[in-house]
Amino acid sequence: MEHREYFNRRLHSLLGVVPIGIFVVQHLIINHFIVYGEESYNKAAGFMGNLPFVLALEIFVIYLPLIFHAVLGVYIAFTAKYNLGNYKFGRNWAFFFQRITGIIALIFIVWHVWQTRVQVALGNAEVNADMMYNILQQPFYFWFYIISILAIVYHLANGLWGFVVSWGIAQSPKSQRFFSYVSVLVFVVVSYIGIRTVIEFGL
Numbered sequence: 001m002e003h004r005e006y007f008n009r010r011l012h013s014l015l016g017v018v019p020i021g022i023f024v025v026q027h028l029i030i031n032h033f034i035v036y037g038e039e040s041y042n043k044a045a046g047f048m049g050n051l052p053f054v055l056a057l058e059i060f061v062i063y064l065p066l067i068f069h070a071v072l073g074v075y076i077a078f079t080a081k082y083n084l085g086n087y088k089f090g091r092n093w094a095f096f097f098q099r100i101t102g103i104i105a106l107i108f109i110v111w112h113v114w115q116t117r118v119q120v121a122l123g124n125a126e127v128n129a130d131m132m133y134n135i136l137q138q139p140f141y142f143w144f145y146i147i148s149i150l151a152i153v154y155h156l157a158n159g160l161w162g163f164v165v166s167w168g169i170a171q172s173p174k175s176q177r178f179f180s181y182v183s184v185l186v187f188v189v190v191s192y193i194g195i196r197t198v199i200e201f202g203l
């Protein structure tokens with residue numbers, strides 16, 4: 001692998017966890033406040049939306065890293081060769097799903113940002129529980145959000161495994177197995193938080 005490509009792959013991997021992965025978990029936890037009532041939700045969402053330098057934070061912590069990760073991710077997804085012989089069968093499927101879920105994430109995120117953040121910026125909506133009730137009470141969006149959250153959380157959980165392996169944090173088969181369990185646990189817990197929120201708004 002050429003030097004610059006190696007650097008880009010490393011950066012791609014790192015950005016998936018810090019800051020993007022951290023942002024996603026934080027975002028799902030804040031939204032989960034709806035379970036404690038509308039007032040709690042509006043307070044939590046209002047706190048995030050009124051952080052100082054919120055636009056600069058969004059640009060440097062979310063948009064730029066995400067654009068880099070998404071562009072290189074699409075490139076990887078469409079040019080990668082599947083090393084059928086080199087990996088265990090299950091790992092190959094995990095890899096395949098990593099790419100599919102990345103594409104689902106991209107479609108969802110573009111739509112979701114348009115439907116929420118851009119509408120707020122245009123003055124068509126306010127960041128509060130009503131906006132999400134309006135969206136999630138429509139069956140199409142309800143299912144679109146459920147499927148996309150599952151895909152994105154899978155992508156993060158499985159990506160975490162890829163991250164600890166490719167950065168040399170988990171080298172022995174034993175520690176790689178340990179991190180497989182961690183990744184399943186992350187998938188279950190974070191999916192629960194996300195899905196519970198969608199159900200609260202949508203049903």
Ligand code: HEM
Nearest residue numbers: 013016017021024070073074102105106156159160162163
């Ligand atoms: C926006 C659309 C996205 C696309 C197209 C995408 C694509 C990809 C692809 C293709 C890989 C595998 C890289 C490889 O096989 O070497 C990957 C890895 C990863 N992605 Fe994404 N991704 C997206 C969004 C996200 C989001 C929202 C998160 C956080 C929840 C995320 C977190 C990760 C992590 C942690 C990895 C593993 C890094 C590693 O392999 O070391 N990605 N992404």
